[in-house]
Amino acid sequence: MKPTVEMLRQYVSVHTDLALEAHDAAIRAGWDKQGVERVSEPFHGGNVSRVHVNVQGARQIGKPPGTYITIEAPGLREHDVELRERVAQVLAQELGYLLPQTASGPTLVVGLGNWHVTPDSLGPRVIDELLVTRHLFEHAPQFVDGGMRSVCALAPGVLGITGIETGDIIQGVVHKVCPGVVIAVDALAARSMDRLGTTIQLSNTGISPGSGVGNKRQALTEETLGVPVIAIGAPSVVYANTIVVDAIQKLTEALRQAAGGHSGIGSMLRELAPEEQGQLVHEVLSPFWGNLVVTPKETDEQIRQLSKVIAGGLNVALQPGLESSDTLKYLQ
Amino acid sequence: MKPTVEMLRQYVSVHTDLALEAHDAAIRAGWDKQGVERVSEPFHGGNVSRVHVNVQGARQIGKPPGTYITIEAPGLREHDVELRERVAQVLAQELGYLLPQTASGPTLVVGLGNWHVTPDSLGPRVIDELLVTRHLFEHAPQFVDGGMRSVCALAPGVLGITGIETGDIIQGVVHKVCPGVVIAVDALAARSMDRLGTTIQLSNTGISPGSGVGNKRQALTEETLGVPVIAIGAPSVVYANTIVVDAIQKLTEALRQAAGGHSGIGSMLRELAPEEQGQLVHEVLSPFWGNLVVTPKETDEQIRQLSKVIAGGLNVALQPGLESSDTLKYLQ
């Protein structure tokens, strides 16, 4: 098989935390699609994709096996309050499918990331907006009614600020709180700038080592924590390399047409072996700017809105007493 | 013994987290001074008091037995950078006396309180400015030299935000990190407005239940955590009741002079039994405004400066490689 520009794309598909993007890259690379099952369902203003990955598929797309649900709504970048409410409701509904039905013990929501690094602050911000009730169950049961479920929350900080592995802090707290399920919220890296501020991913796979916007994450999974771990993430950064690869493909395409079929970088790349393409991207670009991760100028606003949508969806999903039409109403 | 205005003062002396103020009130109430030993030492721009409280003294002043060190520097409210540096150095030195000499394991600094409630945000702000090194010892020992000690940090949040007892979070983390000593930083309540922004207290007693600016604190002591606990606090609020009691004493004093020896509320109070004085303050005022806690308009700035001074002092005390003249230099 000849190396292609698409393989170059594939090469950097590792640079995404979104299963949907990894799957897209795998399809584009011509790999067989066994092992990944994907259905898509539109809603007014957006789309939900559910990707089920088995062990074979996991190897192909480089993500752990499990279910990945991706909510896409390009209009989230606009000041469209109704769309935000709908997305929060869709999130609540999809989260309902992933949550274990028979969990006993409170739900522990963990907001990963760093308050002081805007594109990495999604997790702590969601914690800030979350309805937390466990202390009422413990200390003021008279305020608890049947529509309420026990929810607690933690924003453990990041290794550089605490000097403690995030996973260790969470394990310590899980040991004391004995939750029935952990929901970990985190900012993610995507391949495409279009996804920032417009996409939310849920999965029942927990958090893998090395994913997320921060550099070093310990695994937060049922294996490490002893309880099911749901991950909710939204991309807030892209690797500079993926911007370039995207752009080269678009340029090559345009040049191919402009030059009457002769493609410059495209034809040349076809003469390169895949490992030389790896050299191309990583020996040429990466030394130039390392694993440079960028975010749009608008990241403050995107993070602010996404954290409200996610917190609103979590509140409705976790508190049966809330009406879904009030998704964003009770945020602070 | 006749009830006096001073007993009225004493009555509300419970409304302070400062051992120095509690001791002052006990002295004013004429109680014997056995059980409390107190020495004072001036420095340029301020004063350090060391109060040693034994079991007998503890009953009198309502604070656990141990050593309480109070640093007072009224000039801290001014924009006096040199004084701030001196206070941070004094803090570092006094902290050196309290720290266990033979501790093995990292130092865990815990910042108690709520980021989003300014007068309660001292602890989390100190964590933000702290030099944290434990992860270097674990993951990058090549950057560690002999002048560095292993320090880690945690801002666990408050019950109302996490739904988890702060003490449980800390216990969970202590279990994983196995520190040699815990230093707990917290905002405190004082009796006198003069103390806000000007006073820092250190003690080797840990944190007692019910102290601090937040309502419900679990004990953080060697008993509950299994390692020595140093407490560092700075008052940021006063109870409204204590403002009134202070004012009444001053007014009574002035009226006594103005009226040629006849004191109004003073003489009247002398005719009241102590329990009636309790009624006076708690049945009259407290129902009116509960346990109203107030802070000066300038609290943002006071908290900001105190957190820098405390973090600077902690950094110099915990990192032998830092020169004490650089106390505030390496803050962010």
Added chain:
Amino acid sequence: MKPTVEMLRQYVSVHTDLALEAHDAAIRAGWDKQGVERVSEPFHGGNVSRVHVNVQGARQIGKPPGTYITIEAPGLREHDVELRERVAQVLAQELGYLLPQTASGPTLVVGLGNWHVTPDSLGPRVIDELLVTRHLFEHAPQFVDGGMRSVCALAPGVLGITGIETGDIIQGVVHKVCPGVVIAVDALAARSMDRLGTTIQLSNTGISPGSGVGNKRQALTEETLGVPVIAIGAPSVVYANTIVVDAIQKLTEALRQAAGGHSGIGSMLRELAPEEQGQLVHEVLSPFWGNLVVTPKETDEQIRQLSKVIAGGLNVALQPGLESSDTLKYLQ
């Protein structure tokens, strides 16, 4: 006329920016009520008072002549989203009465105060949440429809941060923008702690020198700016002296009953001439703590919620195209 405790109250009634409180104190002092007309109207969860002050009344209550509308809703301190919406709607309606009907030119909303001093940050925060449209009228008229009115906004900062009189900045901008009306939003001082977080005052008098939470305010009135000035304010601080005077009255009352008719400080105060009472409060207490202004520990949350309610009310009042049921929906 004998001096009374009520006169002592009156003495410090200058320490309020609320016309309602000043009027209450005047009534209590037994002054005749000519010159002030006051009507009150309840709404679900609160009350609206409209006070019309003529020149004679202005002298009595120490506030400029004009109309003062006070919205009181004690439940604003709770997390009651519906009440907040109702208050914002009432604010919008009352503001509609005060706004000049025939103004041409945009509305300029000025947010007075200091971002970095929480109890003084109401004005800048309202500006942050305000729908601003003037630039659309100027640069993108295709986005303007009949339901939209031209609104612009400014948060000029405070003297200590800019070195420029706030009034000079506003005059300079008014000169360039030529608004039809100026709405000045500011944090206020109240006499009673109960008012903080629960009260909003509107008036058509503009802002007087010396009012507001910051120390020195220039007048912002039709005289100084050349256009009508509506003031919207919410108390966020009280003077410590007024806390004491309140408390003394309550204590005296309780003691009078307890002592069978003999009042301590009350009877003693009756023997003092009014100027001695002035001495009492200002020579005794003020030297002790100056013009100490305090705020409750909860000021961050109170300011945050009030700024949303006021911005929501302003948006609905100024943009006819917004439905009043969406008062809080379009805040950020």
Added chain:
Amino acid sequence: MKPTVEMLRQYVSVHTDLALEAHDAAIRAGWDKQGVERVSEPFHGGNVSRVHVNVQGARQIGKPPGTYITIEAPGLREHDVELRERVAQVLAQELGYLLPQTASGPTLVVGLGNWHVTPDSLGPRVIDELLVTRHLFEHAPQFVDGGMRSVCALAPGVLGITGIETGDIIQGVVHKVCPGVVIAVDALAARSMDRLGTTIQLSNTGISPGSGVGNKRQALTEETLGVPVIAIGAPSVVYANTIVVDAIQKLTEALRQAAGGHSGIGSMLRELAPEEQGQLVHEVLSPFWGNLVVTPKETDEQIRQLSKVIAGGLNVALQPGLESSDTLKYLQ
């Protein structure tokens, strides 16, 4: 003349606010160097370049004629406090050369940009750290001594928040304050990611329309304001297009060597006319992501440090009484 990859570079050189980068691109494009005079001087840890642009040079590099001083210090991204102090001192010294020697009236420092958009918040943050003294000259001359000069400051906000052209606000304030010189501080766009957090530009040209991180800036020049305008800026964003152009050049270079002299995109580009290259970048990429502007994940920290360095330099340059060794000491 054959189109080259360098011309492609040149094509997007408009996407920089740095005269140094524009000049570099002009040199690379082989344009004659008349009209631009450039000297460079190293300091410990960095370099200062002074570029004098006459009317002819201005046409070539697309920047107004005048003097541009660029301070480069790659180490600014590290936690190197000494280097920050040195850069602030160099900034103070260079600013001294640009400031008019005979100005009467206060200095007005204007912080352009948006507090709530991190990469655009440099200006307002500098204002926050600035020593402001004009109000002392006006209201408290007893505190003014010979080492102090009158400085005032304004952070006018951005069009989207105020609905008022920034230039109109500043003109209004200049009219009232009558400054001798205006210093405008703003975040800039650079061509290269390497410059973010490491570069500061000073010029005596004022601010041109369309420059800066925000989209639409009015000119702030001696022509529009009537007083000399010094501009101080630091790049905080780059256009995504320039990342791609940089990367393509690096890839082409590597491929040329790997392919033994045959360059793919390079050779192909040589066959394209310059206007086709323009088509390449703007018709292919720009429709894809518009004028996408990105910033590194670390922008919060970079902006925070740069604002301190610039404020420190301004303070020393404007207040002769401050010792240059205290550059960063008196920041808050």
